[in-house]
Amino acid sequence: MPQISKQQPLPSMSWLLQYLRPVKWRMLTLMLLLLSTTALQLLNPQIVQRFIDQATGSGSVSSLLSLAGLYLAVAVLSQLLTVLVDYLGNDISWRATNRIRANLLKHALRLDMRFHNVKTPGEMIERIDGDVTHMSNFFSMFIAKIFGSFVLLAGILGYMFVYNWQIAATMTIFTCLSVGVMFGIRDIGVRASQSERQANAALFGLIEERIAGIEDVQANGGVPRLMNRYHRAMRSVFLAGRKAWMLRVMPWNVTVVMFTITVTIVLMMSVRMYLQGQITLGMLFLFFQYTQMLNEPIEQLGDQLQEFQKAKSGMRRAHELLTLQSEISDGDDDELPQGPLSVSFEGVNFSYNEDQRILHDISFKLKSGERLGLIGRTGSGKSSISRLLLRLYNLDSGVIRVGDVDIRTLRLASLYRRIGMVTQDVQLFDGTLRDNLSLFDPNLSDQKILETTERLGLRPWIEAMPQGLDSRLSAGGASLSAGEAQLFALTRVFLTQPSLVILDEPSSRLDAATEAILQTAVDQLLESCTGIVIAHRLDTLDKVDKIMVLRDGRIIEFGKRAALAQDPSSEYARLLRANRQEELA
Ligand SMILES: Nc1ncnc2c1ncn2[C@@H]1O[C@H](COP(=O)(O)OP(=O)(O)OP(=O)(O)O)[C@@H](O)[C@H]1O
Ligand SMILES: [Mg+2]
Known part of the structure; x- marks a missing residue:
């Protein structure tokens, strides 16, 4: 039987590319759509800023109304774009992952009986479907979202540097620290996620096997013993899941703490500037809003890293299955005599x-x-x-x-x-x-x-x-x-x-x-x-x-x-x- 080793290398870039290539135009469109939403996101607080300044200053009602109208239009447009992005993202991920699913199934069907004898159908379902589902985000949103997040961050910080370098510097330090920490400890949950997937596969295997043998289980009064084994399998899923989750959210927790500190500092600085008459109320709002907005791309980067960890363990397991060779090697002779065979x-x-x-x-x-x-x-x-x-x-x-x-x-x-x-x-x-x-x-x-x-x-x-x-x-x-x-x-x-x-x-x-x-x-x-x-x-x-x-x-x-x-x-x-x-x- 082909052996499965504990730690497999990640699949090569060319392995990934074969699934990404067919969806490349869609991915490009997705990227453009995301860029547009990012631009709209940056635009909205500026409209509000003008609105506040004109309302507190000497703006006419008609210009206020047109600002309000513009705000509404931008908001509706970004919602529409969000829907489009979601649709396209799902479309891409299904297209790409279904190809992997089909390849996995085809490959598994060709593997020899010694392999299948030790694999329960439930485990195979988890490996062919569950693991691949974990990759779906990677194939749709990963590149686009990482890119989008960096563009949004650059937009916010660039804009802030034009207005006030002290606040901009504070925000930049926070951003660099957060992103740095996240990247530094990004791999922390990979191994644990892999164990989580394994525990899940084992649980599904158990359920499937027992359902298939339901008649025997009932007839032999095996239900309590079965439930016992089920609870034990559930327990390992829980323990592995808890560990994986805790490790995965660690980078996120770190940024939450840092973010709270940054918001406080920026708010204190801007309020002081406002009181000293250096900035308008609208500007104060804009600064605050942009600081708040920093959180989103950073959180998104964190999410994506987490998704990437899940995808990596899924990819490892899928790739591992795909590299298993059946011990039955196919021959190349087609010639068999006609009629009944001796x-x-x-x-x-x-x-x-x-x-x-x-x-x-x-x-x-x-x-x-x-x-x-x-x-x-x-x-x-x-x-x-x-x-x-x-x-x-x-x-x-x-x-x-x-x-x-x-x-x-x-x-x-x-x-x-x-x-x-x-x-x-x-x-x-x-x-x-x-x-x-x-x-x-x-x-x-x-x-x-x-x-x-x-x-x-x-x-x-x-x-x-x-x-x-x-x-x-x-x-x-x-x-x-x-x-x-x-x-x-x-x-x-x-x-x-x-x-x-x-x-x-x-x-x-x-x-x-x-x-x-x-x-x-x-x-x-x-x-x-x-x-x-x-x-x-x-x-x-x-x-x-x-x-x-x-x-x-x-x-x-x-x-x-x-x-x-x-x-x-x-x-x-x-x-x-x-x-x-x-x-x-
Ligand atoms: N997949 C397997 N893995 C390991 N051992 C097996 C496997 N299948 C069968 N065996 C063992 O091989 C031996 C022969 O099994 P086999 O199924 O050929 O018997 P059989 O003559 O067909 O029996 P029956 O009349 O009950 O169908 C048995 O001892 C059995 O336990
Ligand atoms: Mg037999």
């Missing part, structure tokens, strides 16, 4: 975990078109053999050939196109029966689907569904019984016209009628391809050519079914006898 295992050894070997020295051959019945106790390794045929895992040693081609040299897509598998627990997707049968392939016509179901003898079953092919199924398989799900999966595989099928029979028992339908369908399916039937009931295997018996990951018997059935000393014959006695009892 299968051969040569000295295959396999283990899921290093310490425990699951399959030992498995060697056998199936000619093209032959049908194999695979039997053995639960846990003997039957499903594992099928997983290896589909290259869901790499072998420890040995070779598997399909159609005389080593499957490692084949492109995975070519392999999957020719092999069909019905697993023990069939997965359904949210959609109509048609979507589920065709796996959302729009090129598959209803006629073809109905023809296939007819051939498999499943037509009455589909006709019994309330809306035929349009009936909605819900994900997870809750809307079909185990037998129905198997019938359904058979049809799905049949529609892909495989050259090799693997049928992993469910261990649950089906009723006699369903079983008969299923058997007919299986026989139909196996007529045109090579087949491996993993069976829990021997009667399912009446029509296979060969039998393999597995025990503890080893082949203890392999041969022609008819011959084995007639040889009283064979394991298969022994199992048949036991089966018959069971039926009689």
